[in-house]
Amino acid sequence: MNMTKKRLIPRLLQMALVVVAVYFTFILVFDVLLGQLIPKSLLTMYMVFVIAGVVMVFTFTEQGAQELAGPIKALVEDPSRKMVRNVVFVIVPLLAGYYTYSSMLPSFEAPVELRTIHPAPPNKFKAYGKSFNLTTLENPYRKFEKEDPVKFKELVKEGGNVYIQNCQYCHGDRLDGKGPYASGLNPTPLNFQDVGTIAQLQESFLFWRISTGGPGLPAEAAPWISSMPVWQNFLTEDEIWKVILFLYDYTGRRPRSWANE
Amino acid sequence: MKNFFKTAFFSLLVISGFWGFSNFGIPQIKPAPPPVEEKLDLGAMTMDQFIALGGKIFNGKGTCTLCHNAMGRAPMLDKVGANAEERMKDARYKGEAKTVQEYIHESLVKPSAYVVAGFGKSGSNDTESPMPDVSGGGIGLNEAELAAVIAYLQDSSGSEVTVEIPQMDAAPAEGAAPVEEAALKTPEEVIVKYGCGMCHKVADQVGALGPDLTKVGKSKSKDYLRQAILDPEAVIAQGFTGGMMPPTFGEQMKAKELEMLVNYMAGLK
Amino acid sequence: MLTRNMKITFGALMLVILAMFMLPDFMPAVHASEAAAAEATSAAAPASAAASDAAAEPVANAITFPPAPKLTEADYPTIPGVNARVMVWLVAQLHLWFGAFVVAVPMFVFIIEVIGMVTRDERYDNMAYEFIKVSITAYSLTAILGGLLSFGLILFYPDLFKYLAMIFKESMFAYALLFFAESAVLYIYYYGWHWLQGGNKKWIHLTFGLLLNAVGLQLMFLANAWTTFMMSPAAVDAAGVFNGNTWEAIHNFLWNPINIHRVVANVAYGGSVVGAYAAFKFLSAQKKEERAHYDWVGYNANFIAISALLPLPFAGYYLTAEMYAYSQQMGITLMGGVFAWIFIIQAVLIGALFLSANYYLWCGMGRSDGAYRYNPRIKYIAAVLVLAFLVWFTPHTLVLTNSELKDLGGPYHQILGVFGIMPAKNTAVNFLLTFTFLSFVFYRRANKVATVSWAAAGNAAQIALFTVGLINIVILGVYYGYFTNTVYKVAASIPQVLTTLTIIITSLVIDAFMYKGAKDVAPLHWGRMPARSQYALFLLAVSFTWLMGLMGYVRSGIRQHWHVSNIFRDGSPDAFTPGLGYAASVVSVGTIIFMAMVIFVFWLSTISGKHVVAKGYWKEQA
Incomplete structure (x- = not known):
């Protein structure tokens, strides 16, 4: 029991610093370094557990608990700290009041919606008046990549034209989801440069998604907002397949296929 | 007595913490009400409507898509028409169906008649199917609904629809004679x-x-x-x-x- | 020493065999033989239907059973102002809590008594006696609540009760009779404790303890059969017509998985409630010796709770897997829709359990001055526990505000999405278990110095064991979880679990040899525990109670709008599945009632020891 030892930083402050440090580490790692922000609801719960863990570590010895409680006790009981006490006793209720006020204040934020992350594509879908089977559907032009590179290049170029005439307004001329209209959409248009998007998908999935658009998403994926048009009404089947070639070619990604796995 | 209140207060605090989290910390999902048994009006149905009805049952009440989906829990049914022909000739086939329609019907009410390799109940060596008899128990499709599902499956797998729309009185599976419906108002x-x-x-x-x-x-x-x-x-x-x-x-x-x-x-x- | 051990083993074995014969005794003879026949044939032929049909024939010819009734709202009696379902729900849950406690306590009382007999340490005997004393009051409450439950069922769900009674009439009768046996054995065991002491008498007493457990477990197994029949009905056809084979109905698909899960959970739960009892007594203790005693009792109770808590997740996996095997529909219902978030709540509660149990262990290091050298390591354990817990807690579907959604560009989260799926959670749970065990190892070693010559090598071996094991768990989780098909994702949990068990068992064996004859660093002061550690024990008990209530809701809820799954439809206005928030409210009210009753029971045990001499009140006797 070494109570006389003076610490450089008081334990209470240490604890607060650890909690704050963890909090900002989360923010730093997710929001800044990884560029995928951490949802507020999740961060709140994370912090509850982190605080629980930190409090446990700081109080499991008698000495630690006393050092922690000491300043608080002194604040309440020590006559020489009257001024600080009064200030704290005014500020704390005010903070609580402010928190309650701000959390009860009506906001324009739409209510939080639950989304199904993986909207399973249908196995079959109807487009252009016929039925497509997603599991066996393949890009009819993909074979030219090996067989006839010159023709393939031509096809990609045609796909590029289709893209520039139709898609780039939202998905951007660099395929990064930052087209002129993108800022008006929520959720934002997909960024094809991202490894998590088209690189994870098969060409048949893209064909389904493009030809049937937002309205073609399955009911089980609701609530799902997508403002993508039903492209089968505007593009031909061939044009869609060519634009898919272009998407992969421009981004340098490979479509996912079961054959390689 | 003091400890009684202290511990009681502490317990209350913990319980209200859990309660609060369950009520406000997670999204509340409103449970769907128990399904109501639907009355079918088959008399006025065209084959297309009948097939659409089958699709509705397939995706809804029949709960077929819980397993017959892309996640590989059960065989896909997109080629069932063509497959049925081969399976009826298979040595492992235990049923008595002669036509595609009969085969599909049999696989709905006696799923173990033919188990697609790899989809049997674990340990049964593909002799027993994990699928329930859809005419009984929790799914409880009646003959008319079964016929609709068969029509839908035949249609969606690209084979010829051989099912005939059953007569009206096949619809209510049991119970008293159908109640005379009141005349419509508008x-x-x-x-x-x-x-x-x-x-x-x-x-x-x-x-x-x-x-x-x-x-x-x-x-x-x-x-x-x-x-x-x-x-x-x-x-x-x-x-x-x-x-x-x-x-x-x-x-x-x-x-x-x-x-x-x-x-x-x-x-x- | 050796002969005594042999005697104990032999005696225990004999009694277990005796107990195994008991269940069929209470069944009508014809069913017992059928049971054997049905079991024998079902092993040979996968489709046991034919075998059981044949076996059931003699009965079926004599009586034909009616199908399950089709009920409407009018078939459910109501009492104005009483919500029938909530009423039955609460009473059933309270009955279950007390029942679990009452079934569990004799199990570890028996073990503690044996430990006392082997070590000839009287403290164990006293502790065992005290535990059984607490359970006596709880026993009468269990019976009262059980009576209330049957009344509730008869009153509010008469047709369901009638249907179940038709199928389970023999076992219900046996159940009632077994309660006589249970009471008799319990009272002899408790009131005869001080009478049956020493030599052969102690052996007789121990026999009663075993008998008590045998009867208690059989009671639970029977009640489990009725519950599991409602989930996975057997011995009935699609219309609910009973084929007359009682054993088949009892031995339904989910019976044994639930039995295993409940036995393990009950021990953990009983341990936690007894821990709360010790904490309560510790806090109220006036004298130093009393504090020391209840500190020691609390430590043992916590030890029991944790030991049973470690295998519990695996029992849970087994049960869930069997549910999937019984009906994929049931399994998917369990994991999605209304119940999608329940496993997040469960994660929070189990996290609370593990954290409070660990905290108690760490606080316990303060009992001796020798343990201070281990204190700096605690923060690393805490960090891993919290981290593992955060992974476990991360939901698959994130709750996002619209602005966050816009920032992420959609509901995909590249990093957190990885933690949302099962392999990550399995890995996290195994880390939780391993590090909780590590806490325990540290606690045991804290005040000891190994004297064996190979201590350094032993330590190195243990460090290697933990390191390799943990790496293995991570690799299994990462490889199977993210680089293979869905089919293998869940399969990874089995080798992970085996790794964890290997770590625990091997490490225990090494420890047992290494610390043989180890010397203490400083004296151990039982009773030198802060009050907050006792609240950790309370937290353990309360969390456990609440968790049991919640999981009871799910177990029952996955039947959805059926009384008996897919056979007997619930026609009452309450047939809907309640949402999570609603269920949480009911469970909370139940937990409050339960804790009030339990603390009342604890308080009773403190006043029973008080004697007031009222001077001048009584007439002086000449």
Whole structure:
């Protein structure tokens, strides 16, 4: 029991610093370094557990608990700290009041919606008046990549034209989801440069998604907002397949296929 | 006593913490009410509607898509028509079906008759299917619903639909004789119930197979309209072919409904 | 020493065999033989239907059973102002809590008594006696609540009760009779404790303890059969017509998985409630010796709770897997829709359990001055526990505000999405278990110095064991979880679990040899525990109670709108599945009632020891 030892930083402050440090580490790692922000609801719960863990570590010895409680006790009981006490006793209720006020204040934020992350594509879908089977559907032009590179290049170029005439307004001329209209959409248009998007998908999935658009998403994926048009009404089947070639070619990604796995 | 209150207070605090989290920390999902058994109106159905009904059952009440989906819990059914032919010849086939229709029916009510390799109950060496008999238990499809599902499966797998729409009295699986339905109250209901809008443009519906009825009262008398419903082939409107409109409305409609409909149409000017 | 051990083993074995014969005794003879026949044939032929049909024939010919009734709202009696379902729900849950406690306590009382007999340490005997004393009051409450439950069922769900009674009439009768046996054995065991002491008498007493457990477990197994029949009905056809084979109905698909899960959970739960009892007594203790005693009792109770808590997740996996095997529909219902978030709540509660149990262990290091050298390591354990817990807690579907959604560009989260699926959670749970065990190892070693010559090598071996094991768990989780098909994702949990068990068992064996004859660093002061550690024990008990209530809701809820799954439809206005928030409210009210009753029971045990001499009140006797 070494109570006389003076610490450089008081334990209470240490604890607060650890909690704050963890909090900002989360923010730093997710929001800044990884560029995928951490949802507020999740961060709140994370912090509850982190605080629980930190409090446990700081109080499991008698000495630690006393050092922690000491300043608080002194604040309440020590006559020489009257001024600080009064200030704290005014500020704390005010903070609580402010928190309650701000959390009860009506906001324009739409209510939080639950989304199904993986909207399973249908196995079959109807487009252009016929039925497509997603599991066996393949890009009819993909074979030219090996067989006839010159023709393939031509096809990609045609796909590029289709893209520039139709898609780039939202998905951007660099395929990064930052087209002129993108800022008006929520959720934002997909960024094809991202490894998590088209690189994870098969060409048949893209064909389904493009030809049937937002309205073609399955009911089980609701609530799902997508403002993508039903492209089968505007593009031909061939044009869609060519634009898919272009998407992969421009981004340098490979479509996912079961054959390689 | 002091400790009694202290511990009780602490317990209350913990419980309210858990309670608060369960109520406010997570999204509340409203449970769906128990499913209601649907009454089928088969008499007025076309084969397309019947197939659509099968699709609805397949995706809904039948709970088929829980397993028959892309996640590989059960075999996909997109080629069931073609597969059925081969499977009935397979040595492992234990059923008695002769046709595709019979095969599908059998696989719905006796799923173990043929188990696709790899999809059997674990440990049964593909002799026993994990699928329930869909005519009983929790799914409880009746014969009419089964027929609809078979029609849907045949249609969606690209093979010929051989199912016939069952007669009306097959629908209520059991219980007392079907209750005489009360006559409908408004002409719009009549139009919806008898599906006029499938072919005609009338009352907010936009069918295009038959004549436009939105201003039919201008040129046609009540007697003409009545006759056109009861005996559609009597006079064929210009530009349309005969044999399209069902001649059965005379048996299906109540007199009150028929008169209401005729009066309504006569008033469309 | 050796002969005594042999005697104990032999005696225990004999009694277990005796107990195994008991269940069929209470069944009508014809069913017992059928049971054997049905079991024998079902092993040979996968489709046991034919075998059981044949076996059931003699009965079926005599009586034909009616199908399950089709009920409407009018078939459910109501009492104005009483919500029938909530009423039955609460009473059933309270009955279950007390029942679990009452079934569990004799199990570890028996073990503690044996430990006392082997070590000849009287403290164990006293502790065992005290535990059984607490359970006596709880026993009468269990019976009262059980009576209330049957009344509730007869009153509010008469047709369901009638249907179940038709199928389970023999076992219900046996159940009632077994309660006589249970009471008799319990009272002899408790009131005869001080009478049956020493030599052969102690052996007789121990026999009663075993008998008590045998009867208690059989009671629970029977009640489990009725519950599991409602989930996975057997011996009935699709219309609910009973084929007359009682054993088949009892031995339904989920019976044994639930039995295993409940036995393990009950021990953990009983341990936690007894821990709360010790904590309560510790806090109220006036004298130093009393504090020391209840500190020691609390430590043992916590030890029991944790030991049973470690295998519990695996029992849970087994049960869930069997549910999937019984009906994929049931399994998917369990994991999605209304119940999608329940496993997040469960994660929070189990996290609370593990954290409070660990905290108690760490606080316990303060009992001796020798343990201070281990204190700096605690923060690393805490960090891993919290981290593992955060992974476990991360939901698959994130709750996002619209602005966050826009920032992420959609509901995909590249990093957190990885933690949302099962392999990550399995890995996290195994880390939780391993590090909780590590806490325990540290606690045991804290005040000791190994004297064996190979201590350094032993330590190195243990460090290697933990390191390799943990790496293995991570690799299994990452490889199977993210680089293979869905089919293998869940399969990874089995080798992970085996790794964890290997770590625990091997490490225990090494420890047992290494610390043989180890010397203490400083004296151990039982009773030198802060009050907050006792609240950790309370937290353990309360969390456990609440968790049991919640999981009871799910177990029952996955039947959805059926009384008996897919056979007997619930036609009452309450047939809907309640949402999570609603269920949480009911469970909370139940937990409050339960804790009030339990603390009342604890308080009773403190006043029973008080004697007030009222001077001048009584007439002086000549």
